[in-house]
Amino acid sequence: MQRISTHTRAPLWGKAGTRRIEAQASASLPPHTLMRRAGLGIARLAMALAPHARHIWVACGPGNNGGDGFEAAVQLQACGFHTTVSWRGDATALPSDARAALTRLHAAGLSCTPEAPSHWDLAIDALLGLGSRRPPDGHLADWLQRMHAADAPLLSVDLPSGLDADTGVGTGPVLVSRAPRHCLSLLSLKPGQFTADGRDRCGTLWLDDLGCAVDDASGSADAWLPGFAPDQPRLHATHKGSYGDVAVLGGAPGMVGAPILAATAALHAGAGRVFVGLLDPAAAAWDATAPELMFRPHHTLPQHGQALVCGCGGGEALAAMLPALLDHAGPLVLDADALNALAGQDALQKRLHQRASPAVLTPHPLEAARLLNCSTAQVQADRLAAARTLAERMNSVVLLKGSGSVIASPGAPALINPSGNARLASAGTGDVLAGFIGALLAQGLDPRSAAWRAAWRHGDLADRWPAHRPLTASALARAWPARA
Ligand SMILES: NC(=O)C1=CN([C@@H]2O[C@H](COP(=O)(O)OP(=O)(O)OC[C@H]3O[C@@H](n4cnc5c(N)ncnc54)[C@H](OP(=O)(O)O)[C@@H]3O)[C@@H](O)[C@H]2O)[C@H](O)CC1
Numbered sequence: 001m002q003r004i005s006t007h008t009r010a011p012l013w014g015k016a017g018t019r020r021i022e023a024q025a026s027a028s029l030p031p032h033t034l035m036r037r038a039g040l041g042i043a044r045l046a047m048a049l050a051p052h053a054r055h056i057w058v059a060c061g062p063g064n065n066g067g068d069g070f071e072a073a074v075q076l077q078a079c080g081f082h083t084t085v086s087w088r089g090d091a092t093a094l095p096s097d098a099r100a101a102l103t104r105l106h107a108a109g110l111s112c113t114p115e116a117p118s119h120w121d122l123a124i125d126a127l128l129g130l131g132s133r134r135p136p137d138g139h140l141a142d143w144l145q146r147m148h149a150a151d152a153p154l155l156s157v158d159l160p161s162g163l164d165a166d167t168g169v170g171t172g173p174v175l176v177s178r179a180p181r182h183c184l185s186l187l188s189l190k191p192g193q194f195t196a197d198g199r200d201r202c203g204t205l206w207l208d209d210l211g212c213a214v215d216d217a218s219g220s221a222d223a224w225l226p227g228f229a230p231d232q233p234r235l236h237a238t239h240k241g242s243y244g245d246v247a248v249l250g251g252a253p254g255m256v257g258a259p260i261l262a263a264t265a266a267l268h269a270g271a272g273r274v275f276v277g278l279l280d281p282a283a284a285a286w287d288a289t290a291p292e293l294m295f296r297p298h299h300t301l302p303q304h305g306q307a308l309v310c311g312c313g314g315g316e317a318l319a320a321m322l323p324a325l326l327d328h329a330g331p332l333v334l335d336a337d338a339l340n341a342l343a344g345q346d347a348l349q350k351r352l353h354q355r356a357s358p359a360v361l362t363p364h365p366l367e368a369a370r371l372l373n374c375s376t377a378q379v380q381a382d383r384l385a386a387a388r389t390l391a392e393r394m395n396s397v398v399l400l401k402g403s404g405s406v407i408a409s410p411g412a413p414a415l416i417n418p419s420g421n422a423r424l425a426s427a428g429t430g431d432v433l434a435g436f437i438g439a440l441l442a443q444g445l446d447p448r449s450a451a452w453r454a455a456w457r458h459g460d461l462a463d464r465w466p467a468h469r470p471l472t473a474s475a476l477a478r479a480w481p482a483r484a
């Protein structure tokens, strides 16, 4: 069993892929082995999470997820925990593995009750897993509501009930709670655990591969957790020219802060030199808080060899500049108003498509919806699919922001960034991310690596941010850790 962290590099499989893994694994094992292993894994984790629990509530559903719960209850009872198993249904309607587990439960002297207990020290949600097909209702919804409202820790089996393994879209009750939440994923990690509602619903994630470790030799994974890549050490005999130039274009009247944030972030993320071209003619041509930034007339940027970050607070004036920029700029990040200018403009999108080196696009869900000509809800309903479609359509690396940012690139597996938290939900943090990506492009990283490493670092900084210190974009822009 493995605790999943932001450093974990691992393949992610959705429903179909996990079912394939399960079928292959169970074909070579005696009947019911996987479910027994699942029960053992759940019980072990439950005991580790709540060693002093006196009363454990196992809520079981109508499929094999419920069967995992029955197996876990047998183990917990055997270890001396007072265990209540709540289950309603017809035993003959259970799938065969779950039916066998129910028989074992009865043989162990346990019986099921059709009601929830009044008190518990740890709840185990074994209501629905991969087979969840519609919002839980009736007694399933009632039991979920009780588990989420309680102060006791909650351990979800495989998936929090109602969470879609492919998309991370959650249905059914979930309340903001201070009680610890854990999820023990079985056989595989799933994309839906890391994006959309997945992070909130899962809490701390664990993986038990049930002794069937699968590699991804065939490249069939639906997405990947990228893992952690430290910054490259620097040679002593280098200079500012060794680490590339970034040019930042944006800053229409009233929005000058955005490019300054991106430029500051690029500087702190290690770019050798950073230039700024502001679109507001009345803006000051230097920034006393960041005297390293070099301000230039916007029409002179980017100069040859500079990585361009374009769009931050750019306003509508950017649209007229985009054709030339798309044709001639080298490494390129398009953010905010540059993305809005692209939306619905087939000619611009064609230019983007024809670029020799893919640009990095950093839409939030609303910007992605504009580019895809659909609603934000449709983007959020399947973030992986939306990012992949955009990446193919624009021949670009697309970093779809939000909880569990998705990084999709043409011809490469999609990545889901696991770092970050809701403290990043404040103005300007997107500009900082664009600046980080620009700095990594300037230092020679390919667009996909620059995008995921920047997203990972951006999230990791937020994860490590001191609780008592406000997380503002300008502080974040200066927080890239010093190289060893
Ligand atoms: N088989 C094994 O060896 C192992 C299985 N594992 C665990 O199994 C689940 C997947 O099991 P599955 O039976 O396919 O699916 P579920 O348990 O999630 O539920 C399916 C049943 O639930 C009904 N359903 C679906 N949605 C709802 C809802 N909202 N309300 C009520 N009922 C619902 C569904 O009924 P349908 O009418 O829709 O067909 C099914 O009856 C997996 O997640 C693991 O936990 C382990 O991997 C170990 C090995």
Ligand SMILES: [K+]
Binding pocket: 065, 125, 126, 127, 128, 129, 156, 157, 158, 159, 160, 161
């Ligand atoms: K569950």
